[in-house]
Amino acid sequence: MLQNDPLRDRIIGRFDEMSPQLQQAARYILEHPQEVALVSMRELARNAGLQPSTMTRLAKFLDLPGYDDIRAHHAEALRFRADGFAARAMQHSENEQDMAAAQLSRRMLQGLAAQIARLSEPASLERLSATADRLAQARRIYVLGLRSCHSVAWHFHYVMALLGEKTIHLDGPADTVGDGLIRAGAEDVLLAISINPYARHSLELAELAREKGLGIVAITDSEVSPLVGIADHAILCSTESQSFFHTLAPALAVSEVLCGLLANKDRTAALESLQRADRHLLSLNTYASAIPRRRI
Amino acid sequence: MLQNDPLRDRIIGRFDEMSPQLQQAARYILEHPQEVALVSMRELARNAGLQPSTMTRLAKFLDLPGYDDIRAHHAEALRFRADGFAARAMQHSENEQDMAAAQLSRRMLQGLAAQIARLSEPASLERLSATADRLAQARRIYVLGLRSCHSVAWHFHYVMALLGEKTIHLDGPADTVGDGLIRAGAEDVLLAISINPYARHSLELAELAREKGLGIVAITDSEVSPLVGIADHAILCSTESQSFFHTLAPALAVSEVLCGLLANKDRTAALESLQRADRHLLSLNTYASAIPRRRI
DNA sequence: CGTTGTCTGCAACATTTGTTTTATATATTG
DNA sequence: CAATATATAAAACAAATGTTGCAGACAACG
Numbered sequence: 001m002l003q004n005d006p007l008r009d010r011i012i013g014r015f016d017e018m019s020p021q022l023q024q025a026a027r028y029i030l031e032h033p034q035e036v037a038l039v040s041m042r043e044l045a046r047n048a049g050l051q052p053s054t055m056t057r058l059a060k061f062l063d064l065p066g067y068d069d070i071r072a073h074h075a076e077a078l079r080f081r082a083d084g085f086a087a088r089a090m091q092h093s094e095n096e097q098d099m100a101a102a103q104l105s106r107r108m109l110q111g112l113a114a115q116i117a118r119l120s121e122p123a124s125l126e127r128l129s130a131t132a133d134r135l136a137q138a139r140r141i142y143v144l145g146l147r148s149c150h151s152v153a154w155h156f157h158y159v160m161a162l163l164g165e166k167t168i169h170l171d172g173p174a175d176t177v178g179d180g181l182i183r184a185g186a187e188d189v190l191l192a193i194s195i196n197p198y199a200r201h202s203l204e205l206a207e208l209a210r211e212k213g214l215g216i217v218a219i220t221d222s223e224v225s226p227l228v229g230i231a232d233h234a235i236l237c238s239t240e241s242q243s244f245f246h247t248l249a250p251a252l253a254v255s256e257v258l259c260g261l262l263a264n265k266d267r268t269a270a271l272e273s274l275q276r277a278d279r280h281l282l283s284l285n286t287y288a289s290a291i292p293r294r295r296i
Numbered sequence: 297m298l299q300n301d302p303l304r305d306r307i308i309g310r311f312d313e314m315s316p317q318l319q320q321a322a323r324y325i326l327e328h329p330q331e332v333a334l335v336s337m338r339e340l341a342r343n344a345g346l347q348p349s350t351m352t353r354l355a356k357f358l359d360l361p362g363y364d365d366i367r368a369h370h371a372e373a374l375r376f377r378a379d380g381f382a383a384r385a386m387q388h389s390e391n392e393q394d395m396a397a398a399q400l401s402r403r404m405l406q407g408l409a410a411q412i413a414r415l416s417e418p419a420s421l422e423r424l425s426a427t428a429d430r431l432a433q434a435r436r437i438y439v440l441g442l443r444s445c446h447s448v449a450w451h452f453h454y455v456m457a458l459l460g461e462k463t464i465h466l467d468g469p470a471d472t473v474g475d476g477l478i479r480a481g482a483e484d485v486l487l488a489i490s491i492n493p494y495a496r497h498s499l500e501l502a503e504l505a506r507e508k509g510l511g512i513v514a515i516t517d518s519e520v521s522p523l524v525g526i527a528d529h530a531i532l533c534s535t536e537s538q539s540f541f542h543t544l545a546p547a548l549a550v551s552e553v554l555c556g557l558l559a560n561k562d563r564t565a566a567l568e569s570l571q572r573a574d575r576h577l578l579s580l581n582t583y584a585s586a587i588p589r590r591r592i
Numbered sequence: 593c594g595t596t597g598t599c600t601g602c603a604a605c606a607t608t609t610g611t612t613t614t615a616t617a618t619a620t621t622g
Numbered sequence: 623c624a625a626t627a628t629a630t631a632a633a634a635c636a637a638a639t640g641t642t643g644c645a646g647a648c649a650a651c652g
Contacts, residue, residue: 019629037334038371041610051631056611067610069326074333078374088560099455104560105553106416112549113413120405122398131398147582148454151447151548158444159541196323197583223304223326224311224319226586238327243556244566245455249549252447257401260539264400270540286443287493290522291503315599335610337640347601352641363640599648609638618629 007073008033010062017059025050025058029070036074041067107242115238115250120258124235128254129215132261138189138215142180144170145193146202152193152219152248156255162277163263163270170205178205186213192231195221195246195254197237199214206230219254303369304329306358312586314357319585321346321354325366337363379582403538411534411546415553420531425552427529428557434485434511438476440466442491442498448489448515448544458573459559459566466501474501482509488527488531489551491517491535491542502526514549517542517551 011026018026028048029036035044045052059067106212118124135141141160145153157169170180184190191211194202203226210216210230218227218234228234237250263270281287307322314322325332328481331340341348355363370509414420431437436538437456441449446467453465466476480486486505490498499522506512514523514530524530559566577583 021630023349034375037565038375040608042608051374052610053612053631057629058324079330079334101428101557101560102418102421104556105424108553108556109412109416109549111408112552116412116545117409120409125398125401128401132397142318148451149488150454151451154450155444155447155544161540172454176477197577199583200582200584200588203584203587221327223308224323226584230587240327240555241552243552244559244570245458245552245555247549247552248451249545249552252548253405253545254542256408256537256539256541256545257404259541260400260404260537261397263540264397272317274329274540275422281493286496288499288522289492290493291526292496317600336638338638348640349601353600546641594652596651597649599646601646602644604644605640605642605643607639607641609635610635610637612633614631614633616629616631618627620627621625622623 005077007062007070011052014062018058021050021054022058024048024063025054028180029058029074033074034073034078037078042073058199066201104242111240111242112247112249115240115247116253119237119254127233128257129261131235132258132265134215134217134233135189135191135258135260137165139187140184140189141167142170142173142184142188142190142209142214143167143193144190144202144205146177146199148246149193149195149199149202150253152251152255153191155252156193156259159256159259160262163259163273176207177201181209181212181214183203184212184214189215189217191217191219192227193219193224193251194227195248195251196225198226203227219251221251224244299332301373303358303366307402310358314354316585317346317350318324318357320344321350325354328498329370329446332367337367353420380576400538407536407538408545411536411543411550415533415546415550423529423531424553425557427531428554428561430511430513430529430573431485431487431507431554432493432558432561433442434462435483436467436480436485437463438480438484438486438510439463440486440501442472442473442495444544445489445491445495445498445547448547448551449487451548452555455552455555456558459555459569473497474504477501477505477508477510480505480508480510485511485513487513487515488523489515489547490521490523491544491547492521499523515547517547 008030013029014022015026025045025048028044028050033140035047039047041055042052045055055067055070057063059070062070064070142158143153145151153169153171157167160167168180170177172179190206192202192206192209206216206218206227207230216227216231218225218231220227220234220236221239222228222236225234225236233256239246239248239250241247304326306585307326311319311322321344324346326512327471328343329344335343337351340349341351351363351366355361355366358366360366439449439453441447449465453463456463464476466473468475486502488498488502488505502512502514502523503526512523512527514521514527515537516523516530517535518524518532521530521532531550533550535542535544535546537543
């Protein structure tokens with residue numbers, strides 16, 4: 001049971017002032033919070049041996065507009081608890097035209113945080129480490145992410161390129177996206193990233209890779225994503241956001257975790273590679289820590 | 297999510313045989329199991345962008361008497377899960393070094409979630425909305441993010457391109473990154489994304505843009521980032537992670553929030569643009585929802 | 593090209609929902 | 623013991639729910 005529930009406290013606090021019937025209703029609600037969320041008021045009343053109106057009266061007694069507020073409150077608590085994690089703001093329901101900017105931002109950010117936190121459930125963790133294992137044992141990792149997923153694919157490749165030459169990013173202009181697969185074979189793995197709506201080209205290339213015997217590993221958004229069918233391992237991450245667009249932050253987080261797991265398989269090698277990369281970039285004068293004087 | 301759920305399995309199993317609308321309904325149910333239990337069918341359909349009848353039809357398709365059976369099933373699952381939640385808190389993962397991987401993943405993910413959640417503090421929210429305002433009033437937004445920040449810059453540009461032609465992505469091969477600024481002027485804004493270590497080229501271009509009179513807006517990682525000095529607005533996001541690498545997930549989240557805020561300034565225009573983009577991509581046959589048959 | 597079959601959106605349907613009203617029962621008070 | 627106030631039950635109500643039938647849209651196929 002969740003502590004710090006203001007409605008519960010109010011019920012408890014004013015319990016003594018209630019009439020017998022109201023007390024019975026209140027008691028039943030306190031003792032069966034899930035039922036309140038999952039069952040109609042009339043059925044709840046029936047189960048509690050009460051008249052439907054008693055429930056409405058209880059709501060009014062608590063200075064609420066109606067019973068629906070009681071139910072909404074319990075539903076929210078159940079959502080919250082079922083996810084087990086903080087901040088559950090996800091609801092499209094409000095059409096508050098042109099919400100305050102700050103409010104929209106807050107909802108989006110907390111929603112994203114919750115989605116990423118949810119990835120740390122045991123089931124996801126297992127998938128992550130299985131996927132990382134599969135990637136680790138591959139000779140090469142071909143990375144494919146088109147359109148919106150380009151950012152994730154590119155970032156994965158960028159980070160992995162700092163660690164070695166294991167990844168090949170499938171991308172390119174003039175319809176050469178798939179050319180990288182020319183020399184790919186059964187010892188290799190394709191990391192395919194695609195979310196709804198799925199880019200046709202991504203699916204075609206994934207299928208081609210499968211026919212060539214590559215292992216397939218996917219980051220996608222649903223159990224029924226077309227990639228799940230052809231992938232040896234799939235990691236699912238939600239893409240819903242409080243805005244018009246899908247979010248890729250959870251997918252990016254997954255990608256970063258995979259990089260972390262891979263690097264972690266051989267920490268000393270990883271460190272060494274990173275240092276070499278550092279030296280290289282240093283000698284190229286790639287980085288700066290202040291605005292450089294403009295050459296004239 | 298929940299394992300061993302026969303109804304879920306049936307939905308997944310027969311997913312391919314479904315009509316497009318049924319698939320959409322099925323997908324929504326798979327991805328929002330709690331909502332099924334907590335919300336009326338009509339509202340569920342509304343949230344999924346479907347007709348109420350589609351839900352009923354899905355039930356019949358699954359050889360169920362009616363939709364209520366779907367709801368009842370999900371309600372039962374939710375009751376069960378909510379009860380067993382406390383007990384299930386920490387028991388998983390027996391031994392092995394697989395355990396270590398899971399632990400690293402969990403630490404990374406929860407760290408990321410916390411960092412993003414921290415962005416929803418009032419100070420950050422103010423910066424976000426000020427920045428969004430500045431971007432909104434610009435004629436053009438030039439987007440700059442090199443090396444690791446490419447993913448963020450590209451994603452921002454990709455999303456904004458769906459909304460209109462306001463953004464120009466500063467990127468290109470053969471050292472042409474900066475060419476996009478040729479026609480930039482005082483009515484424009486540069487959105488510069490850079491984190492430590494700061495790419496020298498990014499800083500140079502930002503400085504050039506400032507000299508050309510552009511407004512500068514930055515997504516960066518520290519109060520003492522070189523970008524802060526020359527930017528009119530800066531949004532700071534942490535990049536620390538439990539792994540070897542910096543994380544860009546918070547920066548991506550910031551970028552997505554900015555997109556959301558910008559779209560929110562004129563919701564109807566945004567919706568219209570998105571629909572037009574949809575139509576365009578549809579006519580190009582860009583997307584697919586199943587593995588396409590390979591052309592031979 | 594026309595036909596056939598399926599799919600989808602719409603609108604009407606009977607139920608069920610939460611609420612309110614009315615009347616009866618039960619207590620409380622002088 | 624009336625007289626009054628409150629509590630409860632029962633019924634009536636509009637609003638919503640889940641369902642179904644129907645007509646147009648659509649693609650497949652001959």
